[in-house]
Amino acid sequence: MSVQSLFSDSNTSTYIIAEIGVNHNGSMDLALQCIDQAVESGADAVKFQTFKSEHLVTKHAQKADYQTNNTSSTESQLEMLQKLELSFDNFIVLKEYCDEKNIDFLSTPFDEESATFLDSIGIDAFKIGSGDMNNIPFLEQINKYKRPVLLSTGMSNLEEVREPLATLKDCSVAILHCTSDYPAPLEDVNLNAIRTLHKEYRQVTGYSDHTSGIEIAIAATVIGARIIEKHFTLDRSLPGPDHKASLEPSDFAKMVQAIRNVEQALGDGIKRCMPSEENTKIVARKSIVMASAQQAGHILSSTDLAIKRPGTGIEPRFYQELIGKQLTHDVLEDQLLQWDDLK
Structure with missing residues (x-):
């Protein structure tokens, strides 16, 4: 310069x-x-x-x-x-x-x-x-x-x-x-x-x-x-x-x-997830998962849910919203829940 x-x-x-x-x-x-x-x-x-x-x-x-x-x-x-x-x-x-x-x-x-x-x-x-x-x-x-x-x-x-x-x-x-x-x-x-x-x-x-x-x-x-x-x-x-x-x-x-x-x-001072962090974010963050297998129609309670890695499912911050939701289909133990699994 x-x-x-x-x-x-x-x-x-x-x-x-x-x-x-x-x-x-x-x-x-x-x-x-x-x-x-x-x-x-x-x-x-x-x-x-x-x-x-x-x-x-x-x-x-x-x-x-x-x-x-x-x-x-x-x-x-x-x-x-x-x-x-x-x-x-x-x-x-x-x-x-x-x-x-x-x-x-x-x-x-x-x-x-x-x-x-x-x-x-x-x-x-x-x-x-x-x-x-x-x-x-x-x-x-x-x-x-x-x-x-x-x-x-x-x-x-x-x-x-x-x-x-x-x-x-x-x-x-x-x-x-x-x-x-x-x-x-x-x-x-x-x-x-x-x-x-x-x-x-x-x-x-x-x-x-x-x-x-x-x-x-x-x-x-x-x-x-x-x-x-x-x-x-x-x-x-x-x-x-x-x-x-x-x-x-x-x-x-x-x-x-x-x-x-x-x-x-x-850098520019803007706090954000950087490109190099994206892969780590998926691996290190957690999701709401099933603590046990359940059938369609089951009403979720706190004993049905666990929080584990990876971070590709529903975020843990929505935990309370899932209590009382009904499963739309059968789910397996450790399955990451998605919104279309619930109603």
Whole structure:
């Protein structure tokens, strides 16, 4: 499915994003391999990060704790990002490659120049990171492009979502619940906030998952997430800030298949006997049967009747109605009664 179909009322599939982010480690070869593996894993989209490092952070900006733990403790955030930066020309190639592979190309711009560039190459949707939720001047620029926007809401309270949504008034916007830690501790995941966001803002709602493993993303689909974004890497042991909080292709594929299974199992919510149950219904349900053989004209009493399988005769709920009825012909012991046996 495409990102545009997310905003169709008839769509019920979960839109699954393989967030490559900066897990290409600045290598185009690695980036292209990630796209190939994301396609093989069943993702609907890949998502990158587009930035000019010097426009994103100051020279003295500290790294987040998880970045320090997973990278050199002596380098600054700027130095780390410079190693992970791809050129605009690189992204042109990546976008064309995604088109060839029939997978949506998404990216998170972190500065105005990068946003303008992504619009110019026809990005399928902007992903806005949680750190820019309150960056209203930046969101005003994004709004001018009138492209679909996936808005992450990590580190925010419910009311803080209102202003960015109002700013992006000319875009189709999906809201992603998110816990901005890598990996996110389970006690802080708060999946029920997905329902809260949807109830409050009536937007397409999803989940950007930073937990370890695949079960939380699967659970998110059960409670209504229409989008799942999950970090994706070829090898969790590679150097870099995000690899350890990412899924390798085999696990990503398991997550995708599990989500598709859940979608199929959720159904339409109408309680009814399903086709696969029909045979079991006949075998497992019960009918009113004769406790002993009787001749035509016999008046039935409770001692004449029993309730046994299968369920192809008169249903037990009519038991009291049969008391006092007269047999129209001879019947055998254990014979299932039918209405034309009685008068």
